[in-house]
Amino acid sequence: MDKAGLHRAEKVSAVLLVAFGLFVAFYSHHYLKLGRMITPGAGFLPYCIGLVLALLGAAWYVRTLLARPVPSVPAEGGGALRARLLPGILLVVLYAWLFERAGYIASTVLFMVGWQKLVEREGWVKTAIVSAASAAFMYVLFARLLRVFLPVGTWWD
């Protein structure tokens, strides 16, 4: 992120932090209850934290406003790099969704193939070798050596 982008993102994040802090304080006050000073309730500490977060958010916003404005310089290759991040995140989410449904082996091979093709844009030979080797290595490590239970997949029941 370039400096001007960071400056903008900081301002938005500071406002969101104030809103979040106020929400936490409101929720703690109304639903968790504060109790009495001698016996504070479940909401007492979260209420204080909410207020502190709102104050810190406000301080952060003021500090960002007072900071010297920076001329915008486009980040080098930002678009191309973001093109790896988005598919990467989506693949991890898909992997999580498939993990119990399709089972460890199918979901892991699919994830690795997807990663090598969509994120790294590798050829099929390297993709096949890396995917099979990684899935097998992790299976041996976790299921055989560490005796961790890995799902077989509810779809195949």
Place this chain on the structure above:
Amino acid sequence: METIGGLISGFDIALTPINLLFAFIGALVGTAIGVLPGLGPAATIALLLPAIYVVQEPVTAIILMAGIFYGSMYGGSTTSILLNLPGEAASVVTCIDGYKMAKKGRAGAALGIAAIGSFVAGTIGILGMTLFAPAIAGFALSFGPPEKFSLAVVGLLMAVTLSGHSITKGLVMMAMGLLLASVGLDPISGKTRFSFGVIELQSGFDFVTLAMGVFGLGEIFIGLESAIKAEVATTKVGSVWPTLKDWAESRMAILRGTLIGFFVGVIPGGGAVISSLVSYAVEKKVAKHPEEFGEGAIEGVAGPEAANNAASSSSFIPLLTLGIPGNASIAMIFAALLIKGITPGPFLIQEHPEVFWGVIASMYLGNVMLLVLNLPLVGLWAQLTRVPFGIMAPVIILFTVIGSYSIQGQAFDIYSLIGFGLFGYLLRKLKFEPGPLVLAFVLGPMVEQSMRQSLLISGGHFSIFVTRPISLALIGLFAVLAVGQAAFLVYKKLSTTN
């Protein structure tokens, strides 16, 4: 005498084949993962935390984690010297002269002096811990809820203010950590907090999932965007034995670094980062040829490496004696102890002497293992630094996903992991340091419980925190340090403008 007896019994435990094996595995795997570009000690420990569920004996599990910790610290030095890529902030200064040495064909000497300096400093640090820790633990036995509350809060505030990052952002992280720790059942009233009807949230967030998400997955997401690219200075390391001239130039630097590291490491938030920076500044100041600093001066590697390893050893003192972790990596060892049913703190030495002395003894052995392991294997570590990100990243993701699933066997933990990964990514984008978040998360329950107990004792008066002498002294100590740091910053700013 008690200390010697305790240490002997510790060696009896640490020298059992199983504990030796796990100390060795920890040092080996910690170094191997710590060497991978972009992965610092905190990320390495986070990734390997699920391993403690596999190990039955608490002492063996903690020996494993300690091995991973100092192994990963050494791994960070390797990437700094060969790739100019510090795995964590403490290794930043090692890059300055270490990478220059590697560029000049002296990678072996730089790696060798880093390993030897780390060994000397680590061993002296553990010796200091052996001598001082029982006395500190004895003193801390008199702490009641108000002292515990002040200690935890002051420890957190020190971690925020001394970390060298933005204090506002550090405080935000601290508050966020405390808030995340409050999710789930309130231990006193039994009321569920912030679960919003999600059954899995009633028991709160799992520390391992949080740590793996923020440090492991978050690091990978950042790496995807910034595409970690580093030029390997050389993979032909050459002889790791420093020459006589190197020895002569380094020995005092190692000694000074050790002393600086040991004392700074005890302070929460001080740790390896500050000690390595201070050591570098001191070495430059006392050097006969300060102009060589930045151009490959061996003292610029020896001093800071010794300092950050001595600090790593002494940072165990507040953990084992007061129950206060001083940095993110130690916070993970704190969590590992809790997972194994052991509460770190002044009672540890009485209730679980086998853990206390076993871990200390294993650290002596681990330091020797690290030296024996690293000098001959330095060529292998150099090759590992070349593992492409395209292979490393998805394998780490598999590690984190399977690791988080293995804890309770529920898909919810994987979704939490991804959530924390995205959170960790955003934190790095907005220049937040996630260390205080993790520290506050592990200390959260202690902070809340001791605060509520203190208020009950005092009849609802917050003045209890300033009327009890130890609590007041702790607050005073923090005030002195904070004012001192502010004065230093003002002085630095004024001298730059003039």
